Amino acid sequence: MNPAPPTADATFSRILEMPTWLITRAYAYSHRLLAEGFGAAGVRGYHFRLLAALEEFGPASQADLGRRTSIDRSDVVAALNELAARGLIQRSPDPDDRRRNVITIMPAGTKQLRALAPILDGVQDQLLAPLSAAERTQLVGLLTRLLEHDAQP
Amino acid sequence: MNPAPPTADATFSRILEMPTWLITRAYAYSHRLLAEGFGAAGVRGYHFRLLAALEEFGPASQADLGRRTSIDRSDVVAALNELAARGLIQRSPDPDDRRRNVITIMPAGTKQLRALAPILDGVQDQLLAPLSAAERTQLVGLLTRLLEHDAQP
């Protein structure tokens, strides 16, 4: 006859199994590891993303870079300023379209990237330590499919 | 005899398959969905985490809440202030240990939580939309194991 007792009558909050919770925690973990690795090099995520995109796809406009790296245009500006100040990239007006800048990675940028690569690999390894090779592939596959579904402007 | 050509000679940067990259993107996606759901209720992640922890484990000290929700003690203070101002929780000194406060969820807090639950479920569904039920379980399992390995203070 008594109403539900005040203690733990709800089974609804299985937060520990909520994917959004797990992803949030995994990101925090991953970000902590990355910050540690990047920090030593005086670099942060945006810098690496931009350099890596330049390395992978060649010179590009800032808008293109932003799309490829999922960085907002305005943040691309700031990050590129910092990279340019260190001589890691070069900004030059696009002769074919005077709205655009052409961003080119400089030798120092490539060098920075190569210095970062092993650090990054180490972070991946540490993050995925508990998983077998097959499971790592699984995880990558599942996350990739999640993101394909993300309809971003 | 020529050195490596300047164009795309590097296969090292498979950023698109880097788990840290995928997790970063997945978090951004998830965070966007959550912000949308929470925003309508004038709540953010910290609020929900704290309320859910209170609902699930009963009254607790602020330090305990922080540990359970992975929120820094100092941020717990601020978030609880906001929750208390809305009458969703109650703060009272612990008679058994005068260093501690005992935080109790109020009926309005439980109500808020119940209002949030379906929204949260919807977010999980949207996020996991591309995955089958089995794959969702897989993903949850893999991420859970990753996090067990995270040695946090």
Place this chain on the structure above:
DNA sequence: CTGTCAACATTGGCCGTCCCAACGGTATCA
């Protein structure tokens, strides 16, 4: 009993990621 050490709540501050609105300049195309 006393001194040391640990835990607690709180304040104040910082950084990194993400997102938005608005601006002037430029290209595109009807």
Place this chain on the structure above:
DNA sequence: TGATACCGTTGGGACGGCCAATGTTGACAG
């Protein structure tokens, strides 16, 4: 030619995460 879309840039804000320092209180060893 005029409307529309894109570009780089500026400025601002929200949010999550983290750290250092302070004063109070508890626990525990000597």
